[in-house]
Amino acid sequence: MKILVMHQVPYRKIDYQRAIDHGRHDVTYVGHPHRMADLPDGLRCTRLVLDPDEDLVAGVCARTSPADGFEKVLALSEFGIAEACSVRRHLGIDGPAPEQVELVRDKVRMKEALAGSGLRHPRFVREPSRCRPLPWTGRTVLKPRQGASSEDVTVHETARDALGAYWKLPDPGAFQLEEHIDGDILHADGLVQDGRLVDLAVSRYVNKPVEYAAGTPLGSHQEPHSPEQRAFAQRVVTALGIEEGSLHLEFFETADGERVFLEVANRVGGAAVVPLHEQHTGVHLPSHEIAVRLGLDRPATGRPSGRYHGWLAFPGHHLPEGTPAAITVPDSVRTHPCADRVHTLAPGRAAPAHVTYQEWEVPVFIEASHTDAGQLRRFLEECARTVTVDAGPQPAAERRVAA
Template sequence: MPKLLLVGVGELGLPYLIAAKRLQASVGLVETPSRAALLRDLVDEVFPVAGTAEEQWSEAALGAAARWSPDGVLALGEPQVLAAALTAERHGLPGPSLGAAVVSRNKALQRAVFAAAGLPQPAFTVTERLGAAADWAAERLPVVVKPLSSSGSSGVELVPDGAAWADAVGRRDGEGRLLVESAVTGPEFSWEGLVRDGRVLLGNVTEKETGPAPYFVEVAHRVGTAAPAAVTAGQHLGRQVVEALGMRTGIVHLEFRLTADGPAIIEVAVRTPGDSIMDAVGLVHGLDLYEAVVRLALGLPTPAVERARQLRCSASLFPTAAPGRVVAVHGTADLRGRPGVARVHVGVRPGDAVGPVRCSADRPAAVLVEAADPESLEKAVADVRATLLIETEPIL
């Protein structure tokens, strides 16, 4: 029975746990005691982590591996990526490589590595204090300001002009080290790659729809719909990024914009994407992507991945609501009964306050749909948006 060490299961990790069990793997879970308690019956061993700092995840994962000798180690979230990569390295297990994990954790390191490899990306500068980058930014406005190691779009801000720059400096000068980039324009995509020993087994291009500036929070992901030119550019860039990172084994999630001059890298992560992209890509390829990732981590064969073809289209949607107090949620049951609707989740109830969507966690609902072709998918997307309505009233 293969042994899988899961470093942090988080809120999205259940499908991985189920996939591991289906493969009859024994699962050891490194988790906080409170979260582990909820999953105690589903796992074979629990290794508690003393806190949620990256160093503490590493301490717990390395300790667990020393005692339990797993055949594979897998991290799902950002704070656990380094812990799992360190553990894989020490124990000779499949993994993205320590170098790829380190680079994945830091957007400024990504810029350095991609610049050296000659890959297309925005102009950038790293600054210890936002105000110190004023001259650099003035020549390149609009720019984007972002933390080096964050996710969920938190702290990512488009600065369109000089007045907005002064405002941003006023608010963020004391924030410490930041990355400032030229803002590139063009539609945005992601590329999901399943990789074994540096070879891409499956690459997928997803169309990303973001909400309004300045926060760019994702409101939809469409799989199986991208135009051929975008697919070709994404597949090529994905392979270049895998090589530049020194990525060995696992899943890569790359984000890029397709500008008038070709693709420009936004960022990359050597871990599972969020936003139900795993489910959306799985639906399109008739694959359990979670199982594929577990198989890669355990060094098991992945014949279904190698055979996979694009069969249909899918979309992961995040309906929004006007800021205010929720009066009613309409259309949930109606949607659930419709063909092609794979999942509907609404995270707010009447009486709850809904704020403006500044980061992914602010989004009040999530829906997953599938369709035979891009045209039918667009109809399904419009249908979801017209049916699921979160009615709010202003908070006075």
């Protein structure tokens, strides 16, 4: 099979070799230089490197043609699945329609598509009027219609405040307003094949994703999932017409136990979702997704750990850019029975200025597990309270400029 891979997710997150026999198949990777640089040196493949600032679709189309004989296009990034529709059309390859992909990318369209499904979601307004108030008055969320990692998401105490912020945006049409829902946020991760959930794990967040952008640590931990939660996830899959691939669904659970849809993505979750899902279930989600999308046999499932797994990331993007992080991790955290791995940035290294959950980029990243989900949660909450990440001393050159 001749396969074109739009390479956007760090290779170590996907590990294409686990699903694709590069000796048997003719594989071409295409992407921007920083991402192509992480392909293994000995990987048998063709490499098409775009210019650093080149448009993804235009660059791929300029370097490929229907005569190349590609049979499949793989795009596993949140920011590539829509673009892959254009590439497939250019190459004459069948695939999901842009309208279908929009349902798992556009936060307005996905909620509109749930109409009549019986699934509750936050009330929302896609295009507010300057002449009318919102149909609710309390706390309100302003968020991009397309985005990830809670970037540019803000929570306002009143609907009026949120409307004021909306009209001040340079491109308000790229944003939406929705009512704030009180409750825990959970994420369901799994695999869809022929429109049916064939694998699922449910995790509960420690702190809220929107708080991470402001500098609060964020994590999650797996817990036993109920038949009702699985049924909820399947109803979302069915209502949105998701036919295949990984599922990353976020939803609320309110104090009275009601489940409320938040948003969904047809790709693997970020942070440590992939390795911890594999430890808990034995399923390496990217490999199984690739097999399903290419029409190959799914890989063998490994042995589940018998434990619940979790992670906790401490951000550094809110620190002064270029300033090394001053990190304190108590011995009680490092030696705790739940702690599996504590990753910290090398001394003197600054965290990236952008929002990231990558364990090798954030100042502190903790992986933990326990046979009891409650014990695991208490440990992660203790870590969130006791581990500190502050701004360290400025580099000497910057101190001289400041002086």
